[in-house]
Amino acid sequence: MSGTPHIVSDVMTRDVACVDRDAVFKDIVRAMQDRKVSALPVVDGGGKVVGVVSEADLLPKEEFRDSDPDRYTQLRRLSDLAKAGSVTAGELMTSPALTAAPGVTLAQAARTMARARVKRLPVVDAGGRPVGIVSRADLLKVFLRGDEDIAEEVRREVVGYLFPTQADAVRVEVRDGVVRLGGRVRDKSLVPVAARLVRAVEGVVDIEFRLDHGDEADLH
Secondary structure, three states: OOOOOOEHHHHOEOOOOOEEOOOEHHHHHHHHHHHOOOEEEEEOOOOOEEEEEEHHHHHHHHHOOOOOOOHHHHHHOHHHHHHHOOOEHHHHOEOOOOOEOOOOEHHHHHHHHHHHOOOEEEEEOOOOOEEEEEEHHHHHHHHHOOHHHHHHHHHHHHHHHHOOOOHHHEEEEEEOOEEEEEEOOOOHHHHHHHHHHHHOOOOOOEEEEEEOOOOEEOOO
């Protein structure tokens, strides 16, 4: 099979705003407002990404502005209290930065975000310098792929691969990203394999198999 998955550089925002470690609190807020973003990569003197400062890192400043937290809160929110007293990006940032390379697949980037529970990843070159940023919304762009484009890839990369002598007997229909395969196949043991391969096609939301002779298998 020759299908090539999309990679981070296909969907990332290339015009990425950064702040240096010495950027002060108000400048960070101003940069977020000007660029309409909720987080900024933090770079060192050599331009290498060393952390990320987000709205979540800034909010403790307001939350604890006029409060006197009790001992329990002090122990439970030690990190937030430290950030409430911080004034520079270097003090406020989450570090080390979780980053992605431009050639990482969208699936790999999605797994990294999900496991770390982050909303975005700075994209860096081999030297750690920022070349873009990728967000959850960017990763979801793949589901905007057209139905006919998906159908053509399924016909070529799945049906043609698994059923080369029966390709004309297998119908491929795609609607709103849901792939439906119908027709007659001699070796039904290949159905689970087909399901796995179809799900690997970018933009696929779900898959259903409708087999002739009254047999029906819906795989979800």
